[in-house]
Amino acid sequence: QVQLVESGGGSVPAGGSLRLSCLASGYTDSIYAMGWFRQAPGKEREGVAAIYTGGTSAGSDYYPASVRGRFTISRDNAKNTLYLQMDNLKPEDTAKYYCAATPSLDIGLGILSRLEYKYWGQGTQVTVSS
Numbered sequence: 209q210v211q212l213v214e215s216g217g218g219s220v221p222a223g224g225s226l227r228l229s230c231l232a233s234g235y236t237d238s239i240y241a242m243g244w245f246r247q248a249p250g251k252e253r254e255g256v257a258a259i260y261t262g263g264t265s266a267g268s269d270y271y272p273a274s275v276r277g278r279f280t281i282s283r284d285n286a287k288n289t290l291y292l293q294m295d296n297l298k299p300e301d302t303a304k305y306y307c308a309a310t311p312s313l314d315i316g317l318g319i320l321s322r323l324e325y326k327y328w329g330q331g332t333q334v335t336v337s338s
Contacts, residue, residue, distance in 0.1 A: 210234040210327040212307045217332030224297050224336070230290040230307030230329060238311045241319050244281060244292045246303035246334075253306070255320030257281035257292055270319050275301075297336045304331040 216228040228244065243258035259269045259281050269281050280293040290307055308325035315324050 210236060210239060210309050212309060212327055212329035214305065214307045214329045214332040217305060217334045219335040219337065220297055222297060222299055222336055222338050225293070225295045226297065226334060228292040228294070228305055228307075228332060228334075230292075232288045232290065232307075232309060236288050239309045240311050241313060241324075242281075242283065242290050242307070242309045243319065243325065244279075244290075245306045245308055245322055245325075246301075247306070247331075248303040251303075253322045255322060256305075258319040259283060259290075260319070261285075272320060294334070297334075299336050299338045302334060302336050304333050306331045 211233045213231045214228060220226055240262040241258060241260050244256050245253050246256055247253040256275050257271050257279050260266050271279060278296045282291045307329040309327045310325045313324045317323055
């Protein structure tokens with residue numbers, strides 16, 4: 209089992225920045241990939257950043273076009289912490305953000321698909337005002 213706890217959410221004006229953190233505990237050596245997802249009211253949960261933490265692709269990161277160049281995912285292995293640096297935030301970035309981890313990617317939908325992830329945090333709210 210892996211436990212994930214997010215922090216760092218808040219309210220910022222458009223153009224501002226936030227850094228989210230996700231502390232992982234438990235059987236963290238089993239983790240193969242980690243990601244950040246978000247869900248706005250009435251919308252599906254979508255991937256905004258993901259990174260391989262194991263295997264030959266370890267360190268490779270991925271983003272959808274909507275956030276590429278504004279969001280950066282990183283991991284501090286010594287602290288078992290995943291980060292999401294969000295810059296130039298826009299009102300459409302407003303959502304609850306979730307940290308996720310998985311020991312494998314078995315379904316074949318890709319590292320940014322929520323369906324690939326087994327472990328989830330409780331989420332942290334990000335609100336961007338115009």
